[in-house]
Amino acid sequence: MTKTSDNFFERVYAVARQIPYGKVTSYGAIARALGTARSARMVGWAMNAAHNLEDVPAHRVVNRKGLLTGKHHFDGTNLMQQLLESEGIVIEDNQIIDLEKHFWEPEIRIYFCE
DNA sequence: AAGGTGACCGGCC
DNA sequence: TGGCCGGCCACCT
Numbered sequence A: 001m002t003k004t005s006d007n008f009f010e011r012v013y014a015v016a017r018q019i020p021y022g023k024v025t026s027y028g029a030i031a032r033a034l035g036t037a038r039s040a041r042m043v044g045w046a047m048n049a050a051h052n053l054e055d056v057p058a059h060r061v062v063n064r065k066g067l068l069t070g071k072h073h074f075d076g077t078n079l080m081q082q083l084l085e086s087e088g089i090v091i092e093d094n095q096i097i098d099l100e101k102h103f104w105e106p107e108i109r110i111y112f113c114e
Numbered sequence B: 001a002a003g004g005t006g007a008c009c010g011g012c013c
Numbered sequence C: 001t002g003g004c005c006g007g008c009c010a011c012c013t
Helices: A004-017 A027-034 A037-050 A069-073 A079-086 A108-112
Strands: none
Touching: A004 A027, A004 A037, A027 A037, A037 A069, A069 A079
16 A cells, blocks of 8 residues: 555556456556556556455456456356356457457546546 | 566567 | 567566
8 A cells, every 4th residue: 555566556456447347458458557558467467466356357357369368367267258258248269259349448547647 | 685477568470 | 360589567485
């Protein structure tokens, strides 16, 4: 909280929490929203801790190609896919079909207002 | 304190 | 998007 690092995680969580139902976004998009476009990897790392929090729908976050890269980190191997399919998202071979159709980009303006 | 790591991205072949 | 390489930034041991 007092540490800046926690602030960074908080921002990642804040973005993920705002992902609408039935929509998905990419790590890079979140990183861009935070102003740290080059630390997309860090976003994934934050997600690692975020998936522990039920407030953060980490299953709605995929990589740029729409690949469910993080599904391996969930409880089940296909739990992430099941969740996304439950939201109306079509997934084939761990990959989201019509990614742009379900893609949602976070609003940057919110996170610059500190 | 330093090194290794990672749920990535973009560029190039 | 098929595959490989480099960069990048914060976290962990």
